[in-house]
Amino acid sequence: MRGKDLLDAVGYIDEELIKKAEVPKKRTSALLRYGSLVAVFALIVGAVLLFPYFRHRKPPVPIEMTDIQETTDTEHTESTDTTAPDNITTNITDTTIPNDTTTDIPGTDTQPTETTDAGTTSPPSTGLTPQAGDWKRFTVLGKTASYIKLSDTQISRVNHKNNPLLYIEDEQGIWMFWSIVSVENWTVDDILEIYGIASDNDIRELSNKTNNSTKPEEKIVTSRELITEFHDIIKNADIAYIHDPEFSRNFEFREEEHQISESKFTLYIDVTTQNGDVLSLILSPFANDLRWAETYYLLDKGNGKRMFEILRGVTVEEYEELLVKEAAGKPDQSAIREESNKLYGTFERDPDDPSNFLYPDDFGGSYLGDDGYLHVNITIPIEEASHYTDIVDPSVVHFYTVEFSYSQLMAVYDLIRPHMSEYKISSVGVATRYNKVQITTTSEAHKDNIVAFLSAASVPENSYDITVIGGIIPQ
Amino acid sequence: LEDSKIVALFFERDETALKEASQKYGRALRNISYNIVDDRETAEECENDTYLEAWNTVPPRDPSGYLFAFLARIIRHISIDVCRTRGRQKRKAVITELTEEMEECIPSPDDTALKLEQNELGKIISNFLRLQSGEKQIIFLRRYWYTDSVETIARSLGIGESKVKMTLMRLRNALKDYLLKEGYDL
Numbered sequence: 013m014r015g016k017d018l019l020d021a022v023g024y025i026d027e028e029l030i031k032k033a034e035v036p037k038k039r040t041s042a043l044l045r046y047g048s049l050v051a052v053f054a055l056i057v058g059a060v061l062l063f064p065y066f067r068h069r070k071p072p073v074p075i076e077m078t079d080i081q082e083t084t085d086t087e088h089t090e091s092t093d094t095t096a097p098d099n100i101t102t103n104i105t106d107t108t109i110p111n112d113t114t115t116d117i118p119g120t121d122t123q124p125t126e127t128t129d130a131g132t133t134s135p136p137s138t139g140l141t142p143q144a145g146d147w148k149r150f151t152v153l154g155k156t157a158s159y160i161k162l163s164d165t166q167i168s169r170v171n172h173k174n175n176p177l178l179y180i181e182d183e184q185g186i187w188m189f190w191s192i193v194s195v196e197n198w199t200v201d202d203i204l205e206i207y208g209i210a211s212d213n214d215i216r217e218l219s220n221k222t223n224n225s226t227k228p229e230e231k232i233v234t235s236r237e238l239i240t241e242f243h244d245i246i247k248n249a250d251i252a253y254i255h256d257p258e259f260s261r262n263f264e265f266r267e268e269e270h271q272i273s274e275s276k277f278t279l280y281i282d283v284t285t286q287n288g289d290v291l292s293l294i295l296s297p298f299a300n301d302l303r304w305a306e307t308y309y310l311l312d313k314g315n316g317k318r319m320f321e322i323l324r325g326v327t328v329e330e331y332e333e334l335l336v337k338e339a340a341g342k343p344d345q346s347a348i349r350e351e352s353n354k355l356y357g358t359f360e361r362d363p364d365d366p367s368n369f370l371y372p373d374d375f376g377g378s379y380l381g382d383d384g385y386l387h388v389n390i391t392i393p394i395e396e397a398s399h400y401t402d403i404v405d406p407s408v409v410h411f412y413t414v415e416f417s418y419s420q421l422m423a424v425y426d427l428i429r430p431h432m433s434e435y436k437i438s439s440v441g442v443a444t445r446y447n448k449v450q451i452t453t454t455s456e457a458h459k460d461n462i463v464a465f466l467s468a469a470s471v472p473e474n475s476y477d478i479t480v481i482g483g484i485i486p487q
Numbered sequence: 488l489e490d491s492k493i494v495a496l497f498f499e500r501d502e503t504a505l506k507e508a509s510q511k512y513g514r515a516l517r518n519i520s521y522n523i524v525d526d527r528e529t530a531e532e533c534e535n536d537t538y539l540e541a542w543n544t545v546p547p548r549d550p551s552g553y554l555f556a557f558l559a560r561i562i563r564h565i566s567i568d569v570c571r572t573r574g575r576q577k578r579k580a581v582i583t584e585l586t587e588e589m590e591e592c593i594p595s596p597d598d599t600a601l602k603l604e605q606n607e608l609g610k611i612i613s614n615f616l617r618l619q620s621g622e623k624q625i626i627f628l629r630r631y632w633y634t635d636s637v638e639t640i641a642r643s644l645g646i647g648e649s650k651v652k653m654t655l656m657r658l659r660n661a662l663k664d665y666l667l668k669e670g671y672d673l
Contacts, residue, residue, distance in 0.1 A: 015589035015591075016589075019586050019631065021612065022632055023609065024606040024608065024609020026556075029616055029624060030556060030632055031555070032624060032625065033633065
């Protein structure tokens with residue numbers, strides 16, 4: 013016998029002993045314990061109340077500056093500003109284009125409350141709503157896992173490329189927002205639509221529970237009044253997603269922060285529709301380590317149930333210890349904005365809707381690359397693209413030849429978009445970066461149906477990419 | 488959902504068994520795996536493989552009374568196996584280190600076939616651990632079951648690393664004596 017065998021045999025130690033050692037007793041400071049309580053409280057109130065803070069203004073045009081764009085709303089933007097990179101930053105209360113990633117919350121000292129459109133009014137009071145003054149500042153730290161590094165480990169990739177991660181720093185810690193369906197510009201309303209929830213009357217009941225084993229509670233809400241209030245709150249709220257020009261910031265934590273949180277409670281809110289479908293909203297602390305982020309979408313299929321979650325971290329005890337490092341050597345954002353304006357200034361506008369561009373057939377979209385440069389896709393050889401290359405600064409803009417024009421991709425998008433419910437599509441969007449339409453659905457069967465549908469419409473196979481989420485379902 | 492009901496879903500070949508198992512134990516399982524493989528993506532793969540393995544073995548296995556232990560055992564085994572076969576050098580080194588430490592517990596390590604079934608051996612070690620104090624049990628299990636580093640154990644228990652190392656060494660020696668004393672010919 014070898015040590016290997018004994019190590020394997022340890023795996024057969026009795027369950028009660030293993031469970032006893034599951035969560036080691038930890039000596040924590042009072043501040044950390046207090047922080048945990050705050051986190052739990054934040055979770056409780058956050059379920060209903062976070063969304064309004066992220067009500068999303070109409071994105072500025074041009075929309076294709078984003079890597080992925082998702083809703084038809086994007087084509088009906090009201091702004092006539094053509095500063096492309098601005099779409100990678102946003103301001104919750106301001107429909108104008110912000111210049112940095114700091115987002116002030118209504119009612120704070122740093123920025124006066126300013127309600128500029130219907131989508132940014134204050135959320136209805138539920139009595140649990142944290143007052144605006146409780147939230148001083150949000151700073152976007154990064155967009156996706158691939159852009160964020162810890163001191164000793166890099167956070168794994170996002171589980172699905174259409175899952176944007178959003179890290180927000182406030183005075184209590186870092187919030188990570190993640191959603192399987194929360195692609196940019198999606199509203200909760202878009203999600204509700206998939207579930208056939210057009211009004212509060214389509215909701216049969218709400219329930220919430222936590223996974224706190226010492227205090228298991230499940231509260232069922234059937235009061236029409238409360239359901240209406242809940243629906244009113246969330247229906248126009250945007251899923252949190254804010255573009256960030258400072259993708260490549262790194263930040264470090266103290267080693268001590270890489271510990272499992274003691275407050276590992278997850279709050280679930282299930283929205284049950286009249287026909288029995290369940291939309292789960294999950295709020296979960298992701299412990300004291302970003303690495304422990306949850307992925308509850310796994311295996312969740314077959315019942316039309318999809319989930320999104322908001323993960324809360326209370327990792328940083330003393331905020332000064334969060335070190336944010338700026339990425340160096342990248343083009344200035346204002347320069348990119350300027351060049352983008354030049355580019356989009358050459359496009360004609362839709363006479364029926366001047367907020368929309370009529371994209372040329374040789375234009376494949378543009379986006380802010382990982383390298384910080386403006387990437388412009390074209391469908392013609394670069395030597396034939398002088399009408400683009402001559403008008404922009406090559407030190408800021410990089411051109412790439414792609415197969416499909418942006419208009420072609422949008423046509424595919426427009427084709428599939430009305431069939432989201434039919435094919436159980438949880439996200440669809442034009443991924444300019446990949447020169448594809450990216451579609452996410454919940455089963456292989458649905459994927460096959462989508463493929464058949466697109467094939468029947470003579471959509472080239474390589475113009476779209478369908479991902480099935482849902483984990484392993486053994487055959 | 489109660490374990491017995493989840494297992495019943497497995498028996499009925501109802502795929503929601505996987506969802507229920509994932510919802511109830513997914514995080515804990517991923518944590519176990521992550522501790523071993525140190526990579527979130529791989530941990531998720533191991534988790535998926537665990538459900539698949541469970542799907543394939545239940546039935547005939549009936550882990551109604553010990554579903555978590557059943558799944559945890561699978562994911563631990565899969566994760567260690569992953570480290571041994573395709574893990575990064577650093578993780579392989581950890582497993583090697585643990586294996587070497589375990590070897591110290593064996594009265595006369597050799598290449599002879601294992602004379603005891605692993606589950607029997609697991610019971611023996613369980614009995615040994617029950618003779619130890621709570622803290623010692625946790626230290627042993629965190630090290631050899633969860634594969635925590637000494638540093639992590641020390642930090643989580645709020646004690647010094649040297650104490651953890653010393654305790655582990657004494658536990659290994661004690662386990663070796665226990666195995667000899669109990670007449671187990673390994």
